[in-house]
Amino acid sequence: MNVILAVKQYVSKMIEESGPGMKVLLMDKDTTTYVSMVYAKSEILQKEVYLFENIDSGASRESMKHLKCITFLRPTQENVQLLASELKSPKYGLYYIYFSNVISKQDVKILAEADDQEVVREVQEFYGDYIAVNPHLYSFNLIGCAQSLAWSKPVLTRTAQGLAAVLLSLKKCPFIRYQNSSEMARTLAESVKQIIIKEAGLFEFRKTDVTPVLLILDRRDDAVSPLLNQWTYQAMVHELLGIENSKINLSNVPNISKDLKEVLLSAEHDEFYAENMYLNFGEMGTNIQKLMDEFQKTSKNHTKVESIQDMKNFIENYPQFKKMSGTVSKHVTVVSELSRQVGLYYLQDVSELEQEIACHNDHSAQLQRIKSFFTNDKIRPKDLLRLVMLYALRYETHTNNDLAGLVDSLKRRGVSEDKRSLVHAVLEYGGKRARGSDLFGNSDPSAITKRIMKGLKGVENVYTQHQPLLSSTLDQLIRGKLREASYPYLGTSQLKDRPQDIIVFMIGGCTFEESKAVHMLNRNTPGVKIVLGGSSIHNSDR
Incomplete structure (x- = not known):
């Protein structure tokens, strides 16, 4: 797939x-x-x-x-x-x-x-009829698919048609499972099923041993993932610079040259990007240095044009040399800008605290750290807002919750009223009453055990310890442990075997962090192929 x-x-x-x-x-x-x-x-x-x-x-x-x-x-x-x-x-x-x-x-x-x-x-x-972003990732570029947390009819129709196109292009006629806590997921599942019934002739593909699964999820179950800073290359670029249909706008970068104001980041046409898109920022720095060294070595060879044969070799290799030159300029510029923003806005400190809130239950210490960040003028108001939103989601029902005090601190830092209102909006959207899952693993014994074991082993990278909810959902689906009460089948047909082909769709948008999680599952789970799609692809601004 x-x-x-x-x-x-x-x-x-x-x-x-x-x-x-x-x-x-x-x-x-x-x-x-x-x-x-x-x-x-x-x-x-x-x-x-x-x-x-x-x-x-x-x-x-x-x-x-x-x-x-x-x-x-x-x-x-x-x-x-x-x-x-x-x-x-x-x-x-x-x-x-x-x-x-x-x-x-x-x-x-x-x-x-x-x-x-x-x-x-x-x-x-x-x-x-969809945007193919990575081999396992697709999007419909639909921003704002809900009206009062329900489908707008034109967007429901477009989404159902888009999903039908994904299935037809991959030649799959699946069982459909959906998130039971989401009325939008159930409605979309029924709309896709109606298209499959109406166009039954188009969905008559060669029978496979194991029927594929279409899993329809709702972003509301995990509002944390899109709010986090990212530290793997593709996700980090989208978070700090924004990726729009593989293009990045660098026109606001200080002293940017004219030909680098907009650059293309496509794994299909850029070998270096394809090899590095899922690596963390530290590894990227090392690989950029290797790329620079290789380019400088090639440049020295090209300056030695001393014979007819040298000229012939230069002309034959020039297109490759020029392509390499463009690759080096592009990635050095992008990584330099990421590095500049990380240093300028104290993003390592911010991200470390975000990860702590997302992954660990330590109310008092985390509250004090958030408060201390309000005294640092270098930390952007938008990053403070994000921390308060994450705090709201994690400690919504905590007895010593100080959400009102934090919102008041946002006001003193000049955060506008409409931005401050997002704190309560995110609770309405993805708070405890809106979720069907145990997002923070507070009641699931296996999730608690996993977290304790992870803590004992130590975390390889404090900035990437968070795993999106999608990872555990897919892990359970692959192992046949995904609860049918929470993710029922549409209709009476059910899968008896371990699924092999899984098409996921996230209502309300997916993230590049989730895309990386799917990439890792595809790589590490022989016999299972997963593609992920969303209404759009989020960063925290979106």
Whole structure:
């Protein structure tokens, strides 16, 4: 199960099916993102696609009848109408039309009636209707999927369609399990099931020995994970700089050069990033130094151009040299900025306390440390707010809870009223009454034992001791220990064997910390493959 490969194969097939000749790729805003996440522009250019256009820019596009048009669109009403208008007065010679999800017969009829000039050669459904972030991670980029902690209808429809596309692209027809404490999870599970029943013909895949599982979870069960500072490369970059569809905006970095104001971090096109994205910050520093040393060695070799053969070697190796130069510049800039922020805002001290609150029950000492941080002007108000939110979640019912005093301290530090209100909002969203799980492991004997054993062994890294709730949920699912009362099956069918293919979806967004946890489970659990998705991918700002 590899979501990047699934979308990539769809794009390759579209381009190949149109045959040889110059092509234009006509997309909408969403499908442009889907394609750009799996293919570099230079790769597509090599496949005779010379032009990239947007469906809603019809009036401004030139007529180029010598080009074939590959159309890749979401099957929305707006796109169908725009495409119908396009076909009535076509700008290109032939059209090969692909939709990223199921399209109704009525919409196909509208397009057929608009094709007066018979330019359409193909209409197909290719189910790449999601953003493939990592091989095991997908997102729908939906921010704010709930209204008063319930689905808004358009977002529910979009999410169910997106999940159906994930299943179709991976060729899985699963049993569905959902978080019983979440009404949103149950509603989504039923919506996906309805699509599977309605489109039963599409879900007739070759039977496997063990039926796959779709597990639908709710972010409300673990509001702690998105609030923590991160110390592994990919998650840390997202937390401190923000990753938007693999792009990082560095324009606010002091003295940044023009060509580094926006950089791309993609494991598909950057070998160094692929090898280091899950390593912690200390290991990253060592590997950056190795990369620099290797680059300097290569640079010295390139300065020795003393013969015709040297010139030939230089020209042959120059593209690789240039690529290496770009990789070095990019990662040195990113790591330097991360390091600058860590030092400037005392993030090691902040993160250590965050981890203590998330992982250990020590109210008095932690409260005193939070209070001491309010006297340090270097610690940002947003980091103080985060600490108070974590404290609120951990010590919500503690008899000596001093939440009112901490909120008052936030006010004195200049934190606005709407930001201070987030402390109570996070309790309403993910507090004890909202959760269906034992988030802090206070009542589960096995969780308490594990925590004691971990404490006796010592923690390898105080900044990465937290494990998201998703880790233990998946561990229980894999071992057949996930309680059916808490995570029931939809319908009467149940899995008798240990699951092998698990598709997870987190309503309200997942995190790169959880992505790393899934990566580690995939690596360390032979015979089990897991993909994780979310409404979006969070950092604490989001």
